[in-house]
Amino acid sequence: MISQHPSDLNDVLKAKKDAFQIPDGVIYLDGNSLGVLPKNVPARLQQVVTEEWGSSLIRAWNTHSWIDLPGRTGDRIAKLIGAPDGSVVACDSTSVNVFKVLSAALSLCPDRKVILSDSGNFPTDLYVASGLKELLDKGHELKVVAPEEVKAAITSDVAVLMLTQVDYRTGRVHNMEDLTRTAHEAGALTIWDLAHSAGAIPVDLTGAKADFAVGCGYKYLNGGPGAPAFLYVAPPHQDKVMPPLTGWMGHEAPFAFDLDYRPVTGISRMTVGTPPILSLSSLFAALDAFEDVDMNDIRKKSISLSELFISEVEAKCPQLTLASPRDPQKRGSQVSFCFEEGYAVMQALIARGVIGDFRAPDVMRFGFTPLYLSHQDIVDAVSILADILETASWDCPEFKTRAKVT
Amino acid sequence: MISQHPSDLNDVLKAKKDAFQIPDGVIYLDGNSLGVLPKNVPARLQQVVTEEWGSSLIRAWNTHSWIDLPGRTGDRIAKLIGAPDGSVVACDSTSVNVFKVLSAALSLCPDRKVILSDSGNFPTDLYVASGLKELLDKGHELKVVAPEEVKAAITSDVAVLMLTQVDYRTGRVHNMEDLTRTAHEAGALTIWDLAHSAGAIPVDLTGAKADFAVGCGYKYLNGGPGAPAFLYVAPPHQDKVMPPLTGWMGHEAPFAFDLDYRPVTGISRMTVGTPPILSLSSLFAALDAFEDVDMNDIRKKSISLSELFISEVEAKCPQLTLASPRDPQKRGSQVSFCFEEGYAVMQALIARGVIGDFRAPDVMRFGFTPLYLSHQDIVDAVSILADILETASWDCPEFKTRAKVT
Numbered sequence: 001m002i003s004q005h006p007s008d009l010n011d012v013l014k015a016k017k018d019a020f021q022i023p024d025g026v027i028y029l030d031g032n033s034l035g036v037l038p039k040n041v042p043a044r045l046q047q048v049v050t051e052e053w054g055s056s057l058i059r060a061w062n063t064h065s066w067i068d069l070p071g072r073t074g075d076r077i078a079k080l081i082g083a084p085d086g087s088v089v090a091c092d093s094t095s096v097n098v099f100k101v102l103s104a105a106l107s108l109c110p111d112r113k114v115i116l117s118d119s120g121n122f123p124t125d126l127y128v129a130s131g132l133k134e135l136l137d138k139g140h141e142l143k144v145v146a147p148e149e150v151k152a153a154i155t156s157d158v159a160v161l162m163l164t165q166v167d168y169r170t171g172r173v174h175n176m177e178d179l180t181r182t183a184h185e186a187g188a189l190t191i192w193d194l195a196h197s198a199g200a201i202p203v204d205l206t207g208a209k210a211d212f213a214v215g216c217g218y219k220y221l222n223g224g225p226g227a228p229a230f231l232y233v234a235p236p237h238q239d240k241v242m243p244p245l246t247g248w249m250g251h252e253a254p255f256a257f258d259l260d261y262r263p264v265t266g267i268s269r270m271t272v273g274t275p276p277i278l279s280l281s282s283l284f285a286a287l288d289a290f291e292d293v294d295m296n297d298i299r300k301k302s303i304s305l306s307e308l309f310i311s312e313v314e315a316k317c318p319q320l321t322l323a324s325p326r327d328p329q330k331r332g333s334q335v336s337f338c339f340e341e342g343y344a345v346m347q348a349l350i351a352r353g354v355i356g357d358f359r360a361p362d363v364m365r366f367g368f369t370p371l372y373l374s375h376q377d378i379v380d381a382v383s384i385l386a387d388i389l390e391t392a393s394w395d396c397p398e399f400k401t402r403a404k405v406t
Numbered sequence: 407m408i409s410q411h412p413s414d415l416n417d418v419l420k421a422k423k424d425a426f427q428i429p430d431g432v433i434y435l436d437g438n439s440l441g442v443l444p445k446n447v448p449a450r451l452q453q454v455v456t457e458e459w460g461s462s463l464i465r466a467w468n469t470h471s472w473i474d475l476p477g478r479t480g481d482r483i484a485k486l487i488g489a490p491d492g493s494v495v496a497c498d499s500t501s502v503n504v505f506k507v508l509s510a511a512l513s514l515c516p517d518r519k520v521i522l523s524d525s526g527n528f529p530t531d532l533y534v535a536s537g538l539k540e541l542l543d544k545g546h547e548l549k550v551v552a553p554e555e556v557k558a559a560i561t562s563d564v565a566v567l568m569l570t571q572v573d574y575r576t577g578r579v580h581n582m583e584d585l586t587r588t589a590h591e592a593g594a595l596t597i598w599d600l601a602h603s604a605g606a607i608p609v610d611l612t613g614a615k616a617d618f619a620v621g622c623g624y625k626y627l628n629g630g631p632g633a634p635a636f637l638y639v640a641p642p643h644q645d646k647v648m649p650p651l652t653g654w655m656g657h658e659a660p661f662a663f664d665l666d667y668r669p670v671t672g673i674s675r676m677t678v679g680t681p682p683i684l685s686l687s688s689l690f691a692a693l694d695a696f697e698d699v700d701m702n703d704i705r706k707k708s709i710s711l712s713e714l715f716i717s718e719v720e721a722k723c724p725q726l727t728l729a730s731p732r733d734p735q736k737r738g739s740q741v742s743f744c745f746e747e748g749y750a751v752m753q754a755l756i757a758r759g760v761i762g763d764f765r766a767p768d769v770m771r772f773g774f775t776p777l778y779l780s781h782q783d784i785v786d787a788v789s790i791l792a793d794i795l796e797t798a799s800w801d802c803p804e805f806k807t808r809a810k811v812t
Contacts, residue, residue, distance in 0.1 A: 021456070021460045023460070023461045023463070026463070028463060030463065030464045033464050034459075034463060034464045036460075036463060037455065037456070037459050037460035041455060042452060042455050042456050042460075045451060045452075045455060045684070046448060046451075046452065049443065049447060049448050049451060049630070049688075050427070050443070050448050052631075053440075053443050053630055053631055054427045054429070054442075054443035054448075055429045057429070057432070057434060057436065057440060057442060057761060058436045058439050058440045058761065058763065059756070059761070060631070061631075066631060066632075092498070092499075092502065092679070093498075093653065093678055093679020093680055093681075094679055094680075095651065095653030095654065095655075095678045095679035096498065096502060096651060096653070096678055096679055099651055103541065119665060123654060123657075123663045123664060123665055124653050124654035124657075124679065126665055126666075126667075127652040127653060127654060127657065127666075127667035128651070128652055128653060130652060130666070130667050131648075131649070131650060131651065131652030131667060132650075134648070135509065135541070135542070135650045136541070136542075136543075137542075137544075138543075144665065218680070224455070224459055224683070224684050225458075225459055225466070225467075225472060225680075225682075225683035225684070226472075226679075226680040226681045226682040226683045226684075226686070227682065227684075228682060229679070242537075242540070243537070244537060244538075244541045245501065245502060245505055245534065245537065246533045246534055246536060246537030247499065247501030247502070247530050247533060247534060248501065248529060248530035248533060249501075251529075251530075251533065255766075256766060257529045257765060257766065258529060259525060259529055259532055259550065260532075260533075260536070261532075261533035261536050261537065272499055272501045272502055273498070273499020273500055273501035273502055273530070273635070274499055274500075274624065274631075274632040275499075275632045276631075276632040276633065276634060276682045276684075276685035277630070277631035277632045277685070278451070278630055278631070278632075278633075278682075278684045278685045278688055279682035279683070279684045279685040280632070282455075282684055350465070355463060355464065355465070357464065359663060360661075360662060360663065
């Protein structure tokens with residue numbers, strides 16, 4: 001008999017699970033790294049490939065509106081992050097988009113030299129900032145403080161406050177509204193990386209008065225491996241910023257083939273080259289799953305799942321130490337536990353069908369995706385984890401070798 | 407009875423047409439803009455989506471070697487452009503890649519300030535150069551001369567000679583070896599855009615001693631709409647250049663999540679963010695078509711097709727004026743004709759199933775893709791063109807309105 005956790009009985013998102021392909025025997029707690037396959041994607045992709053590309057060929061740029069796909073996809077994402085139509089575009093990778101918005105933001109504050117970030121930022125954001133600083137060679141400083149020290153570090157020399165809202169390791173959430181207000185009071189602009197926020201927690205970019213944002217298409221948005229990322233520019237800034245990557249897709253008249261660059265008005269000036277239509281079509285189709293969903297319902301279930309997970313782990317696996325904030329309001333849609341042998345335990349878990357991931361040195365990370373996880377999944381996953389720990393079945397060479405990607 | 411042109415009888419590439427999906431009633435002379443769908447791509451993509459993403463989920467980065475896909479795809483492209491393994495990577499868009507290699511090249515010549523290009527370069531390359539120049543703000547000059555004046559303009563103040571080998575409008579081919587030698591003698595580096603070269607004509611980057619190159623995945627390589635582009639860095643430069651877009655994929659240890667960027671050795675340091683696996687898998691699969699093909703055979707047939715096209719058009723459509731070099735050695739795999747009413751005629755041609763394209767102000771552009779075109783296709787296409795011109799069937803309002811993308 002298949003068990004059902006009582007909290008699943010009143011789950012308003014229960015039916016959503018049918019929209020996703022979950023492999024048999026798998027409890028997937030890694031949707032924060034790569035979302036599962038939405039069932040509508042394979043057929044939609046097949047249509048794009050065989051009908052649009054295969055039959056319409058070059059004409060599909062018009063007849064199937066490929067040319068507008070970055071903006072149309074952006075508008076769908078905008079609804080999930082509290083942004084108006086025409087303020088978000090899906091394009092390039094998150095790293096490339098960080099480069100674009102950071103360069104744009106710095107150009108608006110030419111007299112200030114500090115880029116303030118924290119050690120909880122996703123490393124690639126810091127790499128990009130560091131690379132841009134070297135490239136500009138104008139005396140910028142990349143100041144990286146501890147997450148809890150950010151607010152106090154927003155001084156009058158800060159040009160841009162650049163943070164990832166949800167820490168990729170611990171799930172700790174920054175208060176976007178409060179930090180943005182503090183930054184603005186100090187005369188600084190803000191860039192928010194929503195990689196672990198979009199589709200995971202309610203985000204209100206407009207309400208928070210955020211200046212710029214970027215985010216990822218392949219985590220909670222389920223767009224597929226390496227799906228295009230997105231970027232947001234607050235409407236008042238859009239026509240003031242000169243994009244640093246001045247490609248033809250951001251030109252006022254891309255098909256006039258003028259020799260001089262003139263940026264188009266609006267968010268599209270932040271696009272660069274020809275968009276990868278197949279990957280972008282997958283992301284667009286994946287967003288169907290969010291059409292009739294309230295992000296507040298997602299948040300409510302996410303907290304219910306993560307609270308259950310923490311209480312189950314703490315009851316059954318006392319060897320593990322919670323690495324995430326205990327207050328659910330202060331975490332995103334993931335929970336991490338530290339354990340010295342976390343790597344091997346995670347390998348053993350994956351071998352038993354419970355897929356989470358591991359981040360050095362000792363963090364076991366579990367993501368909660370309310371669209372396709374049930375409370376019963378949580379109970380079952382922890383039961384397997386407890387069994388692995390109890391029988392020490394992770395303590396063998398098979399699970400101790402580091403894989404290239406974990 | 408279906409006619410067969412005598413030149414098709416001995417065509418060594420004849421069987422290749424079966425590898426592509428050509429819509430019924432279409433003669434496709436726009437493979438220089440978007441290549442047709444290779445028949446193996448839909449099944450391969452379905453496999454990537456449903457098996458790799460759908461079933462292996464996050465594990466597919468290792469188990470299906472997604473992590474190596476940019477390099478593996480690059481190695482396949484390398485074989486077509488005379489580059490060694492490990493010198494080409496498939497990633498990002500051509501525009502973004504131009505930014506990367508131009509920035510890298512300029513960093514190797516800090517004392518020179520001139521970026522030399524020509525008016526035959528694809529405009530986005532010039533836009534990117536102009537944007538980078540503004541961003542660097544170090545007194546660089548973007549000098550754009552006529553194509554025939556390039557050689558004389560390679561003076562001792564030139565840092566980088568940046569050219570598209572095959573002119574996107576006329577098909578005029580630059581002599582890569584000669585211009586690269588001249589540039590090197592003047593102490594300059596070279597960047598070659600192979601957008602209309604890769605898969606179209608034999609290219610020998612190693613033999614020409616080219617320093618950097620970029621190119622497009624969706625034209626002659628048939629990778630699909632917006633397929634990732636590629637870039638080449640000559641092996642001696644690879645570990646000397648600091649990439650300007652310093653993303654985690656170019657890090658020495660991307661999964662160590664260090665806070666500091668350390669570029670990996672080799673070509674991979676030019677990668678930035680997570681690659682779009684679906685679009686990249688399509689490109690990888692599309693390259694199967696080139697596996698058993700000699701680029702010299704492609705070139706031979708390309709010249710045979712374009713020579714036939716020119717002689718047919720000049721015999722049957724005297725209203726049109728050849729805009730491409732008459733010497734086949736000086737053209738790539740396309741031919742353009744000027745005609746005042748070219749836009750309307752092209753619309754009429756497309757309506758009759760002959761798909762070429764139009765570039766302002768009056769250029770009708772026809773691409774020749776030897777893998778899936780026959781000599782009979784050429785004769786049939788010109789016969790339709792002649793009929794349109796003779797009956798003036800393009801001279802109606804239906805064909806006179808400019809579409810957004812042509």
